[in-house]
Amino acid sequence: DTAVSQTPKYLVTQMGNDKSIKCEQNLGHDxxxxxxxxSKKFLKIMFSYNNKELIINETVPNRFSPKSPDKAHLNLHINSLELGDSAVYFCASSPQQGESYGYTFGSGTRLTVV
Amino acid sequence: AQSVSQHNHHVILSEAASLELGCNYSYGGTVNLFWYVQYPGQHLQLLLKYFSGDPLVKGIKGFEAEFIKSKFSFNLRKPSVQWSDTAEYFCDALFFGNEKLTFGTGTRLTIIP
Structure with missing residues (x-):
């Protein structure tokens, strides 16, 4: 029973397309x-949501828009995909803002833009 | 299967104590290794990384880690911890041939003043 699940695992798409990556957690995290x-293989934060509310929004192009319909889901929608968007995207969750323990990662989505 | 193990789930130390957090990986090929830290209420931050070269790598905030290939280990160390080091620490690996990061389960570090 996967705690943090991302779909799809692999996504190959053409430049200019719009795509979404979905993330769901069944841990009851906020x-x-x-x-x-x-490109240097490091993880860089893009967005953070706490109980459906946007908390962190790092310098990310406006083409990236997160959507949280409820606290168990945080989807990432990307408009007008560019070659430079090719990367692996990880979803994660943690129990509460202000509490770091129990941080859990999804297995990642490899996005390839051609 | 490729994996990363952190055997210490929760470590409690007094200030000024020395720290060593264990990290082992399972893979016979080339690997890049990372340690990340998450302070309470914050997102992940990179502490240090090993790609190649000197197996003893130094990171931010006085942390260092040593890659020992024969032991498949990449343990994190700090000679003298501070209360502000209270956080959760993640060891991650990038296995060549599989470009996705594989995470350890994390070690919670609590420093008692």
Whole structure:
């Protein structure tokens, strides 16, 4: 029973398309995150939501828009995909804002833009 | 299967004590290794990384880690911890041939003043 699940695991798409990556957690956590594994292989925070409310919005192009319909879901929608968007995107969750323990990652979504 | 193990789930230390957090990986090929930290209420931050070269790597805030290939280990160390080091620490690996990061389960570090 996967705690943090992302779909799809792999996504290959053409430049200019719009795509979404979905994330769901069944841990009852209040806080969810999107990270991007950048070209240097590091994780960089993109967004953080606490109980459906946006908390962190790092310098990310407006083409990226997170959506949290409820606290168990945090989806990432990307408009007008560019080659540079190719990366692995990780979703994660943690129990509460202000509490770091129990941080759990999804298995990642590899996005390839061609 | 490729995996990363952190055997210490919760470590409690007094200030000024020395720290060593264990990290082992399972893979026979080339690997990049990372330690991340998450302070309460914050997102992940990179502490240090190993790609190649000197197996002893130094990171931010006085942390260092040593890659021992024969032991498949990448343990995190700090000679003298501070209360502000209270956080959760994640060891991650990038296995060549599989470009996604594989995370350890994390170690909670509590420093008692």
């Amino acid at each position: 806080t969810m995150y999107w990270y991007k594994q950048d």
